[in-house]
Amino acid sequence: MVSFYEELTVRCSKQLVHDDLPNTSIIICFVDEVWSTLIRTVFSVLNRSPPELLKEVILVDDFSTKAFLKETLDGYMKQFPKVRILHLKERHGLIRARIAGANIATGDVLTFLDSHVECNVGWLEPLLEQVRINRKKVACPVIEVISDKDMSYMTVDNFQRGIFSWPMNFGWKPIPKEVLQKNKITDMDPIKCPIMAGGLFSIDKKYFYELGTYDPGLDVWGGENMEISFKIWMCGGEIEIIPCSRVGHIFRNDNPYSFPKDRVKTVERNLARVAEVWLDEYKELFYGHGYHLLQELPNIGDLTQQKELRKKLQCKSFRWYIDNVYPDLDAPLARASGVIMSPALGKCLSLQNATVVLDDCDASKQNQHFNFSWLRLIKQKDLCIAPGEKDKVTVRACDNKNSGIRWLHKSLTTFQPSLEAHFVLEGIPRPTCLEYEPLQNRLRTSACNVNNKLQKWQFEKYIAL
Ligand code: UD2
Ligand code: MN
DSSP states (O other), rough: OOHHHHHHOOOOOOOOOOOOOOOOOEEEESSSSSSSHHHHHHHHHHHHOOTEEEEEEEEOOHHHHHHHETTHHHHHHTTTTTEEEOOSOOOHHHHHHHHHHHOOSSEEEEEEOOOSSEEOOOOOHHHHHHHOOOEEEEEEEEEEEEOTTOOOOOOOOOOOEEEEEEETTTEEOOOOOHHHHHTTTTTTTTTTTTSOSSEEEEEEHHHHHHHOOOOOOOOOOSSSSHHHHHHHHHOOOEEEEEEEEEEEEEEEOSSSSSSOOOOOHHHHHHHHHHHHHOGGGGOOOOOOOGGGGGGGGGGGGOOOHHHHHHTTTTTHHHHHHHHOOOOOOOOEEEEEEEEEEEETTTTEEEETTTTEEEEEOTTOOGGOOOETTTTEEEEEEEEEEOHHHHHHTEEEEOOOTTTGGGGEEEETTTTTGGGTTTTTTTTTTSSSEEEEEEETEEEEEEETTOOOOOGGGEEEESSOO
C-alpha cells in the first residue's frame, strides 16, 4: 500500500515553480557541533539544492571550543567553492551569529538552517517559490525527525502549525477542523503559522533588513522565534509552512554547548524583551502565567530602538495578531470581572469619590464593575483597590510594578486554600485581608480569619481562576 507520505511526495515532485526563482544564501550557525552532523547538513544542502539557486553556504562558527571546527574544517571545506566560513572572535549567541552571517550574505534570499539537519529531496524550490510569489512571505519547511539514537530519518505525516501557549512556550497544534473546511485547505497547501519553530526558514534578504533583522539585544538562544514571528505578522508579512519542503532535524534534550549564563534565565530575559515590545496589554498574561518572569524586568536592557522600529514600520497591535493570525489563542485579559459581592451582606464594592464603599449591588453600574487582572490588581479602569494608612483601604493609580497593591484570591491562595474567598494582600508575612467593618461602616484590612464572613468576597464572573 502506498502511504500518505509517499503519495504526497509524488504529487510534490510534479508541482511546478517559476523558472526565475531568486537564489539563496544558506546560513548555518553552530557552536561545538559534532563533525558528522555538521558535514551531513552541508552535504544535504550541496547535493539537494539546484546549483543555480544556491548562491553560497555560510557557516558561522560561534566561537566554538573544539579544535576540529577551526583549520580542519576550513581545510576540508576548501573542496566546495560555495562554502564560506566565518569564525566569530567571541561568542555571539545564535541570534547575533545569524545576523553576522546575514551581513556577509550575497544571495537574494536568506535561508537559515540549524547545524544538525538533513535537507530532503526537493526541499529548496518550494520555499523560494513562496518568497518569489510574495517577498513578505517567510517560508518554513516541515521539520521531520532525525533520531538522536541511530541518526535515521523519520518522516512525519500530520502537518501542524507552530503556536505558543502562555507564558510564551512554543508548541505544535493541528489546524482546527473548521478552519480546514472553511478555507478548503488541502495537504499540499501552505499552512499559515502563528509562530515559527525558529531554526529553518527562507526570507527575502531585503525584507529581513527592512524588519530590522532580529532584536540584537536577545542573548544566546531562545525567544528569537517569537520575536521574529510577531514582527513578521504584525508588520505586514506572513509565515507559512510549506508541506512539500521537508528537512530533518536532530532534536536533543541537552544543548551540546555551554551557556555563558544560566540557560533558563537567559531564555526568560529574552522572552521578557519580546513581551515588552510586542504584546501590548497582553503582556499581563505573560507575566500572570509566570510570575517570576517579572523579576527579569530590571535585566532586560534598553528597548528604545525596538519600540521605535515597531512605530516606524507601523506594525499592527497584538490584538490584531490574535484576531487575525491566532484566533484560537486563549487570552482573556482579566482573571475575573464584574461586581464584587459580599455574600454575607448581599452588597457590592463600589467606587465613590475615589473611595471604596459598599452599596446595593447593581451590575449595570460602571462604578461597581471591577477586573481582577493577571497581575492580581483589583482594577476599575486605571484605579486600583489598595491598602492605605494603618488599616485603611483606598484607591490608587494602578501600577503593575507595585507589589504592595496585589491581592491573592481564589486558586491563588494555594498556601492556605481556606482563604479562597478572601482578598489576601500579597507579600505580607502575616496574612492580611480585605474586610467590611460594620461599626464604622467602612472597609479595612485586618488579620485574615477563615471564619469571618465579612472577609469573604465573590466576583460576578470567574474567567481564568
Ligand atoms: C530551536 C530551533 C533553533 C532556535 C532555537 C532557539 C528548530 C529546528 N530549532 O531549538 O533554530 O531557533 O529553537 O529558539 O527550529 N547556536 C549558536 N550559538 C549559540 C547557541 C546555538 O550558533 O550560542 C547554534 C547551534 O549550534 C544550532 C542553532 O544555533 O545550530 C540552534 O540551536 P539548537 O539546535 O540548540 O536549538 P534547538 O534546535 O534546540
Ligand atoms: Mn537544533
